[in-house]
Amino acid sequence: MNLTMLLDMAADGFGDRVIVGTRTSGLTAVALRDAAQRGARLVADRGADAIVYTDVNGLGFPVAMFAAAYAGVPLVPLNYRLGAEQLDALRARHPGAFVVGPGAGALPAQDWLDVTTSTDPFDAVEPGYEDIPAVVIYTSGTTSEPKGVLLRHSNLVSYVFGSVEFASAGDDEAALMSVPPYHIAAVANVITSLYAGRRLITLERFDPQEWLALVRSEGVTNALVVPTMLARLLDVRGDRSLGRLRTLAYGGAPAPSSVVRKALETWPDLDFVNAYGLTETSSTIAVLTPQDHRDVLASQDPFVRARLGSVGRPLPGVQLEIRGPDGVPLGSGVPGRIWVAGDQVSAEYAGKGRQVDERGFFDTRDEGFLDEDGYLFIGGRTDDTIIRGAENVAPAEIEDVLMRHPAISDVAVVGLPDEQWGQRIVAAVVLREGEEVDLEQLRDFARSTLRGSKTPEEIVIWSDLPRTETGKLVRRHVVDRFGAPV
Structure with a gap:
């Protein structure tokens, strides 16, 4: 079991169907296989031991993923938004890699696509390499030192077989993904959409108005967002119609119940899915289904x-x-x-x-x-738990209460050092556009649900919160902004 098997099945089963990209400029399953095999030839001719991908999401990413699979080397998607020093340090861990993306010694993603149309194809290495790494993903940066998570072919194929039926999507179905290529959800969406036969479109830089327009213009039927994106979609003033969209999955970070309830009320005919998973588990391991909602x-x-x-x-x-x-x-x-x-x-x-x-x-x-x-x-x-006076306090519990306030669009709760209690509870909130709030009244609002020991002792208003591109809150950066040691 390896990733090339999934692409071979798709090419043989519905080869003429556009499987990645827009209706007019996308790649069919057969074209994707051809490009990937030609990309594998480039990698093999150079004797590379990995493909490092440092570009934005787009057609080049699935080509790179399957080219690596055909060549029998891992794909290593790196966070291109990192500073030069950090990115160079990660690239240095893979000195023998073929690099796709901007920068010296690399092949830009568009050039990569152009070259793979004129190179001789490459036959896959002998079967039986399902236990070699298929993808290496570095953790998103909520810790100071990124760790490389190794996902083997057997892990990823097992995830696909356990979550998707082959060719289960109609030829008119399309999925929209708005996560960067170095996130596990990007890898998972490529292989599950391919296996289902559903065309996959990417929107690298999320903008709620652009997202809605793309959903309507491309006839998107399935989409994935992180909770912060869902909240921004709900805040759009004007046309929030979703065209042919039938299923909206959200995950990657905790979703406040107040946001989910508002989404259910705004789009009552939509099937909502909440997915929980980790990079180390090849993406989703638990699902709250549309029927559950x-x-x-x-x-x-x-x-x-x-x-x-x-x-x-x-x-x-x-x-x-x-x-x-x-x-x-x-x-x-x-x-x-x-x-x-x-x-x-x-x-x-x-x-x-x-x-x-x-x-x-x-x-x-x-x-x-x-x-x-x-x-x-x-x-x-x-390691997010706040310990106040020997009592363990979960920040998520307090954040969920504060998010119920109509003026609040985002919130982070952390613990700061305190000589008497060990830690004191503080909160930073982001207001919805045009809203104002009295901070003492906001504390009273929280206290009406939470007991006094869990009510933040201090609440401040910020313009934004430090989150990763996939919506995860970086709590140590919140602590830093409060001016306290980590």
């Missing part, structure tokens, strides 16, 4: 309605446990550390090997709990 709206049972704050239930083939500090699995409703296992779980880092226990389970470092029906609720990263 509908059940929440139709039910008066608070137990069911609470599931809107969950990420749903694990995918088939994914084993999930909630464990206490002693490593013992916990019962339903009891919070602890989330551990996962399954064929799609890589849990492997460059130079460190697989980080799993004796049973093959990986510690996600996320906190959460399972309800009695197996729905997973995420409580945030363990």
Whole structure:
């Protein structure tokens, strides 16, 4: 099982269907395979041991991914937005790579596409290399030192087989992706859309008005956004119609329930999907389905309605446990550390090997709990927890309450050093355009739901919050901006 098999199946099954790009300038499945095999020839002729991709998303990215697969080397998509020193340091980890993107010694993505139309094709290496790395993704930068996550062919193909049916999409279906190529969601969307037969379009730099226009003009039926993008779409004044869009998936970061409820009310006919996953797990491991969303709206049972704050239930083939500090699995409703296992779980880092226990389970470092029906609720990263007076406080709980205020569009809650309590709770909020708020009244608003010990002692207004391109909050940068040591 390797990625070339997925492309071969697509080319043989619906080869004339445009599979990546716009209707007028995209590549069919056969054209994608041809370009990838010619790209593999370039890599093989140079004797490269990887393809490093440092450009924006677009047609060059899937060509690079499958060219690497045919050549039997890994694809390494790097964050092109990094400073020169950081990007050079990551490139230096792959000195024998063929580099696609801007910069000295690299081949720009457009030139890469042009060259792969005139090079002789390359036959794939002998079958049986499913256990070599297919993709190496460096963590998004919420820690100071990026770690290279190794995703093997067997991991990625297992994820595809566990989440998508072959050729299940109609020839008129199209998916829109708005995440950069160095994010696991970009890799996952290329291979799942290909396997389903759904045309994949990318919008590298998200703008809500442009996103809506592209959805309508390209007949997009499926789309993926991160929660901050969803909130910005809801804030659009004017035409928010979605054309032929049928399914909208959101994930990559915690989604405030207030934002999701507003989306359900704004687009009641849309199928919403909440997906939770990690780079180390080849993307999604749990899903809150469209039916789950509908059940929440139709039910008066608070137990069911609470599931809107969950990420749903694990995918088939994914084993999930909630464990206490002693490593013992916990019962339903009891919070602890989330551990996962399954064929799609890589849990492997460059130079460190697989980080799993004796049973093959990986510690996600996320906190959460399972309800009695197996729905997973995420409580945030363990290193995000605020410890105030020996009480553990989850920032997400406070953030969700503050996001319910109509004037607030974004919020971050962190703990700062405090001599008396160990840490004190502070919050930074971003206001919606044209809104104003009295900060003491905002604290009263929070206190009306939270008890006093969880109410932020200080709330400030910022113009924006430090988030990665995929919407994840970088809490250590929030702490820095408050002027406190990390």
